[in-house]
Amino acid sequence: MSKVYKYKKIDAFTAGKSLGNPAACLYLSLGQELTEEEMLEVAKQHKGYVSEMVYCKKDPDTIHLTYYSSECEVDFCGHGTIACTYSLIKDTPDLLAQKEIQIQTNRKGNLVVYNRILEQDAVLITAPVPNYLGTELTKEKIAETLDTTVDAIDGELPVDLVDAGLRTLIVPMRDLANEVSLFPDRKKLETFCIENGIDIILIFSSEVAKTDHIAHTRVFAPKFGYLEDPATGSGNSAFGYYMLKYQLWDGGDCCLEQGGNDRVFNDIYLSSIDGAVLFGGSATVRTDGVYYV
Template sequence: MIPLNFKKIDAFTDGSSSGNPAGYVFLEESQILSDSEMQKMGTELKGFVNEVGFVTPYADGFKLKYYSSECEVAFCGHATIAIMYDLLASNPSLHGQRVINLYINAGKLSAFNHLDTLNAVYIMAPEPQYLETSVTAASISDALGINISALDNRYPIQAINGGLKTLIVPVKTLANCLSIWPDESSLKQYCLVNDIDIILIFTEETYDEHAHFRTRVFAPKFGYLEDPATGSGNSAFGYYLYALGQHRDDLIIEQSANKTNANIVKLKTYEDEKMTRMLFGGCATTRIDGKYHLHR
C-alpha cells in the first residue's frame, strides 16, 4: 500500500453551493506513479469525485495530470482550480507569487493569484481551436431529449476546444436549460460518434441578476452525466462569445441544474504575446484532508 497525500476539494464554491468535487494528490519528487496507477485511483474514486488531479513540483512551477474513472483527461479546469486554490492558500512560499507556471499535456499555462483581493485563483485556458462539426440542430435536440423549438437560433451550434472538445448549444430559456435530462449511455455514444468531449448548454436567462449566463455541462464520455462546474467548458464558451463579438470582461457564469443555488465560474480575458486568451476563475472548499492508501 502506498500512502499518498490526498484531499477532496469542491471547486467553484465557497461552501454555500455544491461545487464540483475533485480529488487532489500531491506527489513529492520521490513519489512516482505509473499511468495505470493514476488511472486505478481515478476508477476507485468513481462517484466520489469527478476527476483526480496529480501534482508534482516541476521546473519553475507544477506539473499536472488528470484522470476520470474512464480515462486520462487532457485538461480538467475544476481540478486545476481546486489544486491551485489550495496550494496558494496553504503554502506560505506561494502567498506572494502573482503568477505560477503550470505544465499539462497540452503545454504550459499560468495560474494567477487573486486570493487577497477576489478570493479567487484564475487559470489560463489553452489556446482555442474552432472545430468543424457535422452536428445539426435536429440531431443534438434529439440526443438531449428536448424539442428543437427550445434551441435559440440567434446563436450558432459550434464546437470549440478550450482544453476539451466542447459542443456549445444555445437554448431559449432557463426553464429549457433546467429541463434537460438526457440518457447517459445514449449521449455518451453521441459524443463518441461526433468526436465531442463535453456538451455545454447555455441560456441568457439567469436566476441571479448579477450573472450573465446560465450553463450546464454534460460529460458522459468521462463516466458521469453532468459536470456541475467547469473551467474548460466555460472557457470554450468564453472563446465562443469572443468570436461572436459578445464577450465582456469579468463575465459571471452560473452553472448547475439547481435553479436557485448555482455554482459560480468567472471569466476574464488576457492578452498574451500572440492572442487573446480566456481565464477562468473561482474559489474552492476543502472537504477532506488526509491519506489515500493505493494498493500497488
C-alpha cells in the same frame, strides 16, 4: 511498510453552499515519489468518489502536476488544477504573495496560474488556443437528441462547435426555465456525440438566476460515463471563445453559473488576456488528512 502522503479532497468552482466538482489531491513532499503503477492504483481506489486524482509536487522552482482517472493517466484536468492550486496557494504564504505562478503538467507542459484569491477568492488558468470547427447539425436534430422542442432553442443565436481542450457543441436556449429543466437520455446523447465527433455538449441561457452573472450553462458529458458535469473548465472555456466570436462578451472579468434545477448553481469565472480566455473559480476543502500507499 506504507508510505504516508498529505491528502485533500477538494471541490472546485464552489459558490456558497454549491457542491462544485470534486477532485482528490495527493501532495508529495521533496524526496517523495510515486510510480505510475502506484498513481493508477490510488486513482482506481477513488473510482465513484472523484473523477480524477491530482498528484502535486512543489519544488523550489515550480509546481508539478500529474493527473489520473481510474483508468489511466489523463492529459489535463481543469477542475483538478483549480482545486489543487487554489488550496496550495491559499495555504502557502510565499505563493499567496505571487500574482502569477508557473506550474508544470506532465503532458501539457508549462501553464500559468493567475492568483486572485485575495481579490476574487479564485484562481484562473489560461485555456487552450481555440479551434472553431463549425457544424452543419440542425436545431431540429439537436432538439430531438436533447428531448426538447425546437422552440426551446434560441432562434437568434447560432449553434457552434468549438474545441478549447474538448470538442464542445454549444447550444443557445431561449430561456432559463427550459435550460435548467432539460434532462436528456444519456445513451441517446452518447450515440449522438460519438456519431458527430463531439466530446461534450454545452447548453446556455442568457437569462440568469443571479443578476451579476452573464450566462447560465450546463454541460453534458455522456462519452465520459455520466450524463452531466456539475462544473466545467474546458466547456466553459469554449463558451468563452464562442461569446467573444459572436460579441456576447467583451473579455472582461465575468462570472457564469452552472447547473440544473436539482442543485445549487456553481460559479465559473472567466477573463481574458490578449484574446486568450482564462477560466477559474474558488474551491472548498472537504477532506484534509493523510493517505497511506
